[in-house]
Each structure stands twice: as C-alpha cells, then as structure tokens.
Amino acid sequence: MSNANGFHPGERRPLIELRRLFRYFGETRAVEDMSFKVYAGEVFGYIGPNGAGKTTSMRILATLDEPTAGDAFVDGFSVIDDPDRVRRRLGFMPDYFGTYQNVNVREYLDFFARAYGMRGSERRRAVGSVMEFTMLNKLAEKPIDGLSKGMKQRLCLGRTMIHDPAVLILDEPAAGLDPRARIELREMIAQLAQQGKAVLISSHILTELAEICDKVGIIETGQLLAVGTVDEISAKSQAKSQVRLRTLDDSRPLRAWLSQQNDITNLTAEAELMTFNHDGGQKEQALLLRKIVEAGFEVVEFASKTKSLEDVFLHVTEGRIQ
Template sequence: MNFAPSSEKPDNSRPAIEFDQLVRTFGKTTAVNRVSFKVFPGEVFGFIGPNGAGKTTSMKILSTLDTPDSGSAKVDGFCSVNDPERVRRRLGYMPDGFGAYANVTCEEYLDFFARSYGLRGKDRIHSLRNVMGFTQLDQIAQKPITGLSKGMKQRLCLGRALIHNPKVLVLDEPAAGLDPRARIELREMITALADDGKSLLISSHILTELAEMCDRVAIIEQGGLLAVGSVEDILSGDHQRSSEDTTGGQVVTESGQLVVQILGDAGAARSWIENELSLTVRITGNSLQFPFSGSAEDQAALLRKMVDSGIAVVSFSNKQRSLEDAFLHVTRGRVQ
C-alpha cells in the first residue's frame, strides 16, 4: 500500500521512534519525567495514561511541535530538535482535533497539504488518489469539510497525516467520539498501515480498542513511565519497568480467575463451590466467577466434580485478562 513514490528503503535494524530520558516541565509541573521507550518498524504501539499524564506533550515533542528540557525524541534516527525537517518528512501527526476551513472541499484540503510537503506533478496526483482511496474520501471529494461527520473528519485528518507517505504515524486519540462502525473501520485502516511497514504511536482512553490493535503498550502516569510491554507481559510482571513502577513485577491476581456458566440455580452452585473450595464466589446472572490457582489438571478435576454433583455446566474457562487489568495494576490514580 504505497501512498507515494519513495526512493528510501526501509531500515528495520533501528527503532522508528525512540524516546530517551525525555523531560519537559511547565513551571513547577513536570509533565514528562525521564520517559524512555522504542517503537520498531511495522509496530502498533499504544501510549496510555489518564488525562494530564504527559502523553500529548511527549507526542508534540516527537512531532517537532514542542521542545524538551532534556533528553531526546527521535524518528528514524533523527532528533526532533536537531533535525526537525528530516523528522517532519518521515512523520505524520494526527492531533485530537483540527480546525475546519470554510468553502474548502476534502480534495482541496488534502491537495493543499500535498503541495505544502513539496509534492509536485505526478507524485502529488498519485498521493492524492491513493490517500483518498484508502480513507474512502474519494466518495465525498467535493464535499465541504465543514459539513463532514465526526468519522469523516477523522478520516480527513488521517489522510492529511498520510499525504507525504511518512514512515511513522502519531495518532492522538484517533477514536474519540466515533461511533462503533467508524471505530471498526479506523482499526482496520491502522492494521493495514502497520502491515505496510509503518510504525504507529497511538494514544487513547478507549483501552479495549488499543488492546485489539497494539503489539505493545507504554503506561504513563503523572509524567512518569510505569511499564512497557505487551498486555500479557505487563499482567505477568515480565515487562520493562522504570523507577516509577511500584508493582515490583507482581502478577495480576485476576489472572487466576475461573468463570463458569451454568444452567439452573446459580445460588446452589455457588454454595457447592464455596463449601468445596472454601472461597468466595461472585454471581452475575448464571455466571459464577471465583479465584482458582490450580493447574490445568486441577481445573479438569474440578469440572468433573461439578458435573458429577449435578451442576449443569455450560462453559468453564479462565477469565480473559485485559488491557484494563494491566492499566489498573500499574497505575495509582495520581493526577498532576
């Protein structure tokens, strides 16, 4: 999915994005405190944290829109402070909101930015056609952007970030305010871009969306990076930790939960489990959830005993661990 001709060959041997001990203060507030992590070519990387945690500030520094007090942010090996022009040619930035222009159509808007990036002649036409086709804006090319829905505006903003065929995309809250269909379509586009070899750094408060898209995540709170890794690594304690991480590599206790769906009297089934295992069972409808740290063989033995005792088991499984579990595990609810 090549949006514009490029003479550069991808280099997968070095990070596409690199933060190294990044620090940014505003008066007495440290918005970003020694943040360090890397994102590699073709990777979808989630950047999560509460409001005011430092996500947008870090992204703006990477995108050459702000400067750090110390440390560095690099794109494809080039520093955002020392080589801003090289960074801008390699990076597409999608902010969480952008201004609309009266009497400007979708095609005119993207054409303006294509020209701003120095695309001329066939290269400009090629880029416009490919980006508008990919984002499905070709169907509304002549529509004024002031009349677009939220979903179409997000597509237009993504198209603007893609118009110069960057290696790296920085997306700040791209799914905010979108309806379910628009979110699904956005997720499909992000997956397609990663498959094309682009690196994506995405911030979002919609953790379920990130869990389905991201290869790895970084969790930040009060300016400090708490954890970097896959959801599974963070939940198991096998993740990159910083001095701000207070979890000590502990495993999330929720990982030892069983969920049993039954037919019939859930109260009677709960009583049987509590008497048999001496633990507390939570009921939701006909679903029973309770902690269980036994092996696979122990689970099989428990299931057999439940069936033999007359409990009609419909399903029996481990509770699926989520990005929300990881987020709640490493954060402490601190705000600046």
C-alpha cells in the first residue's frame, strides 16, 4: 500500500519527480503529460530542440512557474504546495546570468548565502568553499560586470550550490563556454553527482551530455519521447545500427545472400566493401556474422557503428516545432 506521496514503504524516494505534468500557454502545449524520476547521485540529461519544453518544466521544478495540471516533487515535496520547502533543497541555474551592478564576486555569493538564511561562520564557510570549488578565489574582489562569460557561468554555478542543495537544476550551463571551460564544468558536475546530488541538466551539446549523464530524457513539443540510459533508449527505439563489412574477394555472392535476409536494409556495395542497416542488437549481429562465415564467405572486416546520443536523438525526435 502506497502512502500519500505515492511511495511504497521501503521504496527509495526520488529527489526529483515529475508526475503527469502539463503546462499550457493558451493554445501552446509547452509540457504535455511528462513524468520521470531522478534519484540521488544521478545526472539526468534533458535533450530536446528549442521550444521543446525543457526550460518550462525546469522552471516549474524550480518553483518559478506553475503547472496547468499534474505536479512535480523535489525530495517528496510538491512544488505547488510546498515551494518554501522545495527551495531549501534546490539550486536552479537558469540560462541567463542574473547579476547585480556594483557587486563583487564575494559580495554576490555572500548575498545569496544570507538569502538562504546562513549566518556567521556557516555563511563564511559556504562562500569560501563555493569559491574554492568553482576556482573563483582569485577573483573574490572583482566586480561581476568585469567577469568573462566562463567566469560568470562558474559564479552562477556557485550561487546555485551555495546552500548545498540536494537537487541541482542546470539549464544550458555549458552554452557559450570555450572547450576548456566546458571540460571543467563537466568535471564539476560529475563531482557534484558523486557527492550524492541529483542533477538535472539540459544542453544542446549532445556529446557533452552523453559523457556525464546516467540517464537522458528526450523531449519534443512538450512530450517526453524516451527516458533511460542511451543504450536503453536505442534498444527501445529499435534504431537500426549501421554495419560495415569487407570480404576478401568478390562481394557479389555475399551481397545476394545478404539481400535475402529480413533484418537487413539499405544495402550498398563498393568493390569488396558493403554497408547496410541491421535491425538487431549486438547479439543478433554476432549471430549474423556466424551465419555469413558458416555460409562460406571470407570476411576480413565486420564493424558495427555504435549509436551515439545524436543518432538516438535524431531517431527518436521528428524535428517538429510548435
């Protein structure tokens, strides 16, 4: 029997949960029946084209907007009914800076530490450790207006984690950063996940997400099309993998043999080299190779191209906009 929060006794509570979330702006359906969970220590990547509903759902989680229907929970607290409790547990980094004039780095972090109710030595410790983590120590007295984009981004990440929240929501944190800054940001996020925080991160740079995310959610026109690890999604989506095959001599007999197989499409050949799409996973591909060898063909190369997050994204989404 589940309790009022919808959990069975002993079940692990997710730190982030979207439960049948809807958000309409007039006729526009920004978020449509979205549900997923993120647990402690997980990094959840949010992928979708512009206008897909990523920022809207993130703003709802951050208690900056309200859903038309459904609810979202942070550590079991409803964002609608208990925004004050949610705010204590959540750090939100929007896709804009939000900086003040005539304020330096230390004062900026100090202000937010105060705003989260920290006092005295606790506040000074928090500001110090955040500056150390984001490597802003040397810039402590520098006015924010004079910071580079990468430094501002670090400062915003610092502000997001000043009260040591269990949940971090990062909207396009790597946008506009140079490669070094991106790598550093990626390392920081990985460290935060290791500390047991649940991180929800959106980005357009899919390769970047693939490297740090435990799970991804693909969203288009407000709908969550797929959730899981990249492998799970590719398995579920049944995206065809591309196989490259090279024979020792004439490839025509093998081409004829392959064209009779049901799970092979888009077969092309150029001398000894053939490429085709295969419906199955790695196990099925191994079986196919064995069959080819048993049929007497001399294979010198059999390579299956691993599906990247980009392939999965392109396969799952249809490029719709609203």
